[in-house]
Amino acid sequence: MKSMMRGCLVGALAVAAVPLGIGSTTANAGTSVMSSAAAKAAAAPIRIENRRSGKCLEVARTGFAPPLTSGARVDQFTCQTGADHSFAVNNNDRAGAQRWTLFLEEIGPNGSFYSFRVALSGQCLEVNQTGRTQGLGNNAFLVQMPCNHSFQQQWRQFSLGNGFFQFQNRRSNRCLEVDQADGSAGLGSGTRVIQFRCHGGAQQQWRAR
Numbered sequence: 270m271k272s273m274m275r276g277c278l279v280g281a282l283a284v285a286a287v288p289l290g291i292g293s294t295t296a297n298a299g300t301s302v303m304s305s306a307a308a309k310a311a312a313a314p315i316r317i318e319n320r321r322s323g324k325c326l327e328v329a330r331t332g333f334a335p336p337l338t339s340g341a342r343v344d345q346f347t348c349q350t351g352a353d354h355s356f357a358v359n360n361n362d363r364a365g366a367q368r369w370t371l372f373l374e375e376i377g378p379n380g381s382f383y384s385f386r387v388a389l390s391g392q393c394l395e396v397n398q399t400g401r402t403q404g405l406g407n408n409a410f411l412v413q414m415p416c417n418h419s420f421q422q423q424w425r426q427f428s429l430g431n432g433f434f435q436f437q438n439r440r441s442n443r444c445l446e447v448d449q450a451d452g453s454a455g456l457g458s459g460t461r462v463i464q465f466r467c468h469g470g471a472q473q474q475w476r477a478r
Contacts, residue, residue, distance in 0.1 A: 287373050287383070289315055289426070289434065289477040314368035314388050316348055316478040319447050320433055321471035322456045324348060325478065326394075328366040328387050328413050329459070336366050336413070337390045343411040345447055346458045348478055365389030374423050382423040382439055387413060396421045396438055396464050405441045408448070411462045433474040438464055447472045 317326040324345040328336040349364045368388035375382045385394035393416035398404040404421050416422065420440035427435045436445040443464035449455040455472050467473065 286370050289317075289371060314370045316367050317369055317385075317475050318348055318478040319345055319472065320474035320476065322447055322460070324447075324456075324458060324460075325367045326369065326462060326475070328389065328392075329461075330366070339392065339412075339414050341390075341413050342461060343394060343413060344459055344461045369394070374418060380425045380427075382425055384416060384418065384422050385424065386416060392416060393422045394424070395419075396441060396443075407443065407465050408463050409441070409443075410448075411445070411464070429469065429474055432476045434476065435467065435469060435473050436475065437467055443467065444473045445475065446470075 318324070319326070322345055325348040327344060327346040329342045329344045329346075330336050346367070349367055365388045369385045370388070371383045371385060373381060374384055386392070387394070390413060392413040395412055395414040396404045397410050397412050398421060400406070400409050402409060414422070421438065423439040424436040424445070425439065427437065429435055437443070438445070441464055444467040446463055446465040447455045448461045448463045449472055451457065451460045453460060465473070
């Protein structure tokens with residue numbers, strides 16, 4: 270297991286891509302179930318679908334600009350099931366903005382932590398740090414930022430059964446959730462993704478698609 274621990278490699282942390290569910294803990298449990306062999310397995314990018322809305326985690330587009338810039342907001346949108354054009358910048362091709370790879374950051378006694386890297390820009394899912402609560406409070410929204418292995422970019426996954434998972438941010442201890450306060454009650458495309466107190470509701474449950 271030592272080789273899988275967080276470590277430095279030419280001045281940067283070495284991380285391994287892993288499939289969704291590897292290294293997850295059962296909700297409210299404290300024992301990692303990761304195996305070295307599984308952790309080392311390469312993982313293809315996946316779409317991450319919300320249980321309540323049936324929509325996928327996506328880096329949002331503004332007008333005709335592809336979502337390549339740091340700080341671009343993360344929301345949910347109708348899952349794109351066509352061919353994955355991960356590096357396209359056509360505004361009508363959303364596939365690359367919905368394709369995520371999980372990277373193992375650290376194995377710990379209470380579960381393992383991962384970063385989520387999006388295919389289109391190569392940036393990572395992060396809790397916005399510029400708001401009133403500096404990324405610690407309920408309703409802080411999610412953005413993409415250059416991957417830097419910081420705690421605001423690290424997530425612990427809990428298995429809820431039937432292929433669904435809950436993701437808890439390492440810095441804030443709050444969970445990835447579709448905002449329920451928008452005009453669609455959390456069901457529409459373009460609804461922002463936030464962090465909120467972990468409660469296990471369907472708006473906090475996600476699966477690979």
